[in-house]
Amino acid sequence: MVGSIRVAVVGLGVAGSYLVARLSRETKHEVHGFDMLPCPDSKCAWGGSKHELSRILKPFDMDFEEYILYEGRKLHVLFDGKGERTIPTVGLVTFDKNRVEEKLVQLAVEGGAKITRGRKVALEELSNFDVIVDASGVYRSILPRISDDIIFPNLEYRVEYDRQPPYDDFTVIPYPGLTGYTWFFPLGPRVAHVGGGDKLHRQKEYVEEFMLKHGGRKLKTIARPIRLLPFGRTQPVSIKKGDTHIVGVGEAIGTVFPLLGEGIIPSFQSAEILFECLSNGTLDKDVYTSRLKGKFFYFEPIYKAILAKWQGKWSPTRTLPSLLYAYLKSKRIEQRFGIKVRITDFLEIFRNT
Ligand SMILES: Cc1cc2nc3c(=O)[nH]c(=O)nc-3n(C[C@H](O)[C@H](O)[C@H](O)COP(=O)(O)OP(=O)(O)OC[C@H]3O[C@@H](n4cnc5c(N)ncnc54)[C@H](O)[C@@H]3O)c2cc1C
Numbered sequence: 001m002v003g004s005i006r007v008a009v010v011g012l013g014v015a016g017s018y019l020v021a022r023l024s025r026e027t028k029h030e031v032h033g034f035d036m037l038p039c040p041d042s043k044c045a046w047g048g049s050k051h052e053l054s055r056i057l058k059p060f061d062m063d064f065e066e067y068i069l070y071e072g073r074k075l076h077v078l079f080d081g082k083g084e085r086t087i088p089t090v091g092l093v094t095f096d097k098n099r100v101e102e103k104l105v106q107l108a109v110e111g112g113a114k115i116t117r118g119r120k121v122a123l124e125e126l127s128n129f130d131v132i133v134d135a136s137g138v139y140r141s142i143l144p145r146i147s148d149d150i151i152f153p154n155l156e157y158r159v160e161y162d163r164q165p166p167y168d169d170f171t172v173i174p175y176p177g178l179t180g181y182t183w184f185f186p187l188g189p190r191v192a193h194v195g196g197g198d199k200l201h202r203q204k205e206y207v208e209e210f211m212l213k214h215g216g217r218k219l220k221t222i223a224r225p226i227r228l229l230p231f232g233r234t235q236p237v238s239i240k241k242g243d244t245h246i247v248g249v250g251e252a253i254g255t256v257f258p259l260l261g262e263g264i265i266p267s268f269q270s271a272e273i274l275f276e277c278l279s280n281g282t283l284d285k286d287v288y289t290s291r292l293k294g295k296f297f298y299f300e301p302i303y304k305a306i307l308a309k310w311q312g313k314w315s316p317t318r319t320l321p322s323l324l325y326a327y328l329k330s331k332r333i334e335q336r337f338g339i340k341v342r343i344t345d346f347l348e349i350f351r352n353t
Pocket residue numbers: 010011012013014015016034035036037043044045046047048119120121122135136137138139140141154155156195222224225226249250251252255256261262263264265267
């Protein structure tokens with residue numbers, strides 16, 4: 001593969017739409033994007049850091065501020081009967097993710113990409129491409145299945161309130177044993193995403209309990225699972241079939257921060273790395289995976305701490321040594337997370353659940 005190549009991108013969520021837009025605008029590659037949805041319909045709570053999202057969208061001259069729906073001041077973590085922990089935010093916002101994805105696809109079309117929407121695509125149809133990108137998120141439609149995958153169910157409502165909503169800022173309520181949490185993410189003065197995800201599949205119970213307690217009108221129901229198995233454990237990330245390279249990006253290869261289920265920014269970041277690796281027409285899978293490993297250095301220690309918690313083996317002394325390095329490095333990139341990174345918050349959440 002040298003010079004101009006034919007690239008198929010399956011899935012036009014954040015990772016896929018970013019990739020088709022940059023490849024079509026900045027390279028001579030032939031780019032074809034596919035999505036089974038007729039138009040963007042993001043099943044997500046739309047939360048992320050405005051600082052990192054603004055940086056990510058710079059190559060498109062997009063002003064991220066135009067897409068922001070709500071900017072938080074605090075993230076409240078409510079412990080069932082055990083008080084509250086308040087974490088200051090650093091640019092944590094909700095934004096119109098559908099509009100961002102739509103704009104990226106529009107830019108891709110203007111850049112010469114072909115887009116096919118409204119039907120599911122299978123590997124067999126894509127034999128005339130040099131590179132096939134699996135950007136299909138949790139479905140991982142193109143790459144082989146992952147053994148021992150970890151996928152959690154979620155249920156979310158878009159809720160409208162006639163009066164004051166129950167909370168005035170980002171709020172999460174962790175479940176006992178940290179098997180998941182209920183979230184309340186404001187989308188404006190009287191609208192919010194209220195959802196829950198749970199390893200033990202009790203998300204409906206918890207979310208309905210929240211709705212019963214706080215009221216509000218359900219405008220939309222959103223149910224989609226999420227892959228919590230972190231990058232590093234989601235092999236294979238890339239395979240060869242004859243001369244065709246199949247490579248994954250985004251949630252398909254585990255770009256979700258396991259503590260929060262936060263996947264928008266990491267999925268964009270993985271697409272940014274794949275774009276750089278693909279832009280000259282050659283793809284070195286070792287370079288790609290080692291760059292991803294460097295970017296998501298904090299996934300594995302957090303995931304191990306969560307596993308220990310689920311198995312009832314968590315203790316601060318056991319976890320702290322492996323977390324400390326990740327914590328110190330994460331602290332330096334605090335703006336990427338949208339909240340203050342403080343080890344005390346982390347310990348309190350683990351202690352109180
Ligand atoms: C309920 C919920 C709430 C969430 N809230 C947040 C949040 O607030 N903040 C955050 O950072 N993350 C959140 N996440 C996670 C985040 O949404 C995802 O990790 C991220 O969007 C993944 O991006 P992606 O581009 O890899 O995949 P996706 O955005 O899932 O896109 C994959 C696309 O592939 C398409 N597709 C799949 N298979 C095929 C096929 N065979 N043919 C054609 N098209 C196909 C799908 O239609 C889809 O459009 C949430 C997830 C869920 C489920």
